[in-house]
Amino acid sequence: MRHYKTTIATCLLTLSVICPATVWSADSSTRVLTSGTDASKKVLVLIGDGFTAADQDKYNNYVDSTILNGTFKEGPLWEGMNAFNIIRINVESNDSGVTEARTFTDVALVPDAPSDGVKTSFTFSPVANLPVLHNLHITDPSGSIIGDSGGYSNTGPLSGTGVSGTFDYFTGVAKLTYTTPPPAGAFKITYTAITIARDTRLEYIFNDDWNRCWFDVGPNGSSKLDAILNTYAIKRDYVIIILNEMGFGGCGGGGGLTVTMGGDWSLPAHESGHMVGGLCDEYEGTGTYTGTEPGCPNMTINTNRSTVKWADFIAPTTAIPTVWDPTTMDQTETVGEFEGGMYKTYGIYRPHYNARMNSNSPPFGPVSY
Numbered sequence: 001m002r003h004y005k006t007t008i009a010t011c012l013l014t015l016s017v018i019c020p021a022t023v024w025s026a027d028s029s030t031r032v033l034t035s036g037t038d039a040s041k042k043v044l045v046l047i048g049d050g051f052t053a054a055d056q057d058k059y060n061n062y063v064d065s066t067i068l069n070g071t072f073k074e075g076p077l078w079e080g081m082n083a084f085n086i087i088r089i090n091v092e093s094n095d096s097g098v099t100e101a102r103t104f105t106d107v108a109l110v111p112d113a114p115s116d117g118v119k120t121s122f123t124f125s126p127v128a129n130l131p132v133l134h135n136l137h138i139t140d141p142s143g144s145i146i147g148d149s150g151g152y153s154n155t156g157p158l159s160g161t162g163v164s165g166t167f168d169y170f171t172g173v174a175k176l177t178y179t180t181p182p183p184a185g186a187f188k189i190t191y192t193a194i195t196i197a198r199d200t201r202l203e204y205i206f207n208d209d210w211n212r213c214w215f216d217v218g219p220n221g222s223s224k225l226d227a228i229l230n231t232y233a234i235k236r237d238y239v240i241i242i243l244n245e246m247g248f249g250g251c252g253g254g255g256g257l258t259v260t261m262g263g264d265w266s267l268p269a270h271e272s273g274h275m276v277g278g279l280c281d282e283y284e285g286t287g288t289y290t291g292t293e294p295g296c297p298n299m300t301i302n303t304n305r306s307t308v309k310w311a312d313f314i315a316p317t318t319a320i321p322t323v324w325d326p327t328t329m330d331q332t333e334t335v336g337e338f339e340g341g342m343y344k345t346y347g348i349y350r351p352h353y354n355a356r357m358n359s360n361s362p363p364f365g366p367v368s369y
Contacts, residue, residue, distance in 0.1 A: 201224065
């Protein structure tokens with residue numbers, strides 16, 4: 001059994017608000033762009049996590065080269081640069097890099113025997129990786145999934161059809177009780193566990209999981225971030241959080257975005273589409289979209305060329321729905337209704353065949369621009 005025990009891991013998992021005292025060097029802020037008063041401009045704040053005192057030049061260089069001279073320079077933000085005031089906040093972490101977590105699947109062991117089709121109560125051996133962060137679920141021999149609503153809690157409740165139980169986040173032991181015996185066979189436990197715990201200012205955790213937006217934040221991280229932002233940028237419209245992590249990951253929306261240093265300028269550029277424009281992802285996945293009309297401006301279920309959101313951008317000669325033709329169309333500039341987007345293949349349409357909200361590096365298409 002592997003245990004990754006450090007001060008921050010213990011504080012995260014106990015929800016403790018009284019962790020060992022941490023002495024931080026003085027924070028600082030720098031206005032890297034001033035276009036007017038904060039009241040008259042959009043205020044963009046940049047802040048990092050996992051940067052020690054020795055890493056501050058690394059952070060500053062990333063802001064300059066990747067954000068200001070990459071994401072902004074590639075547009076359309078560059079064209080509207082005078083609409084922004086940009087504040088870079090420097091804070092120091094005790095450790096270089098952020099906490100890391102990964103998802104594991106263990107074959108759950110029962111001390112006496114696996115399910116035999118008769119027993120109804122099970123106490124499993126501890127999972128192989130501790131401490132567990134969240135996302136725990138158990139797949140039983142019938143294929144049913146018993147989920148955990150915990151996370152950062154001591155004992156997370158487990159529930160499923162005809163079964164209930166607990167999972168102890170400290171010991172890694174799960175217990176299940178069925179109303180009727182499950183069939184004979186093995187159980188599997190899937191969970192996310194901290195693999196490297198680091199003492200960072202904002203408690204960010206890189207989980208390497210697209211389904212969880214790549215990141216988690218420790219229980220006190222949000223309040224720490226708010227306190228710093230309220231000190232240096234009471235008026236703020238957008239916040240970019242930069243993690244000292246070389247794994248690839250970015251997630252944006254709701255006036256903010258978080259990125260690692262594992263991608264080039266196009267990663268925060270794509271995420272800025274969520275943050276500034278409220279754009280949806282245009283890339284496909286699997287299955288058919290069955291939801292209502294999306295609220296974002298760049299996805300639709302409406303195939304009426306006269307009433308679709310971006311009707312004014314569609315040329316009269318462009319068929320609706322639109323089939324990609326590389327001999328007559330530009331993948332970014334041609335506007336139509338190309339099927340697929342928002343992680344589905346069918347039943348939903350995007351305006352561009354391949355623009356920035358589909359693949360990071362192409363420009364924003366006319367509808368998203």
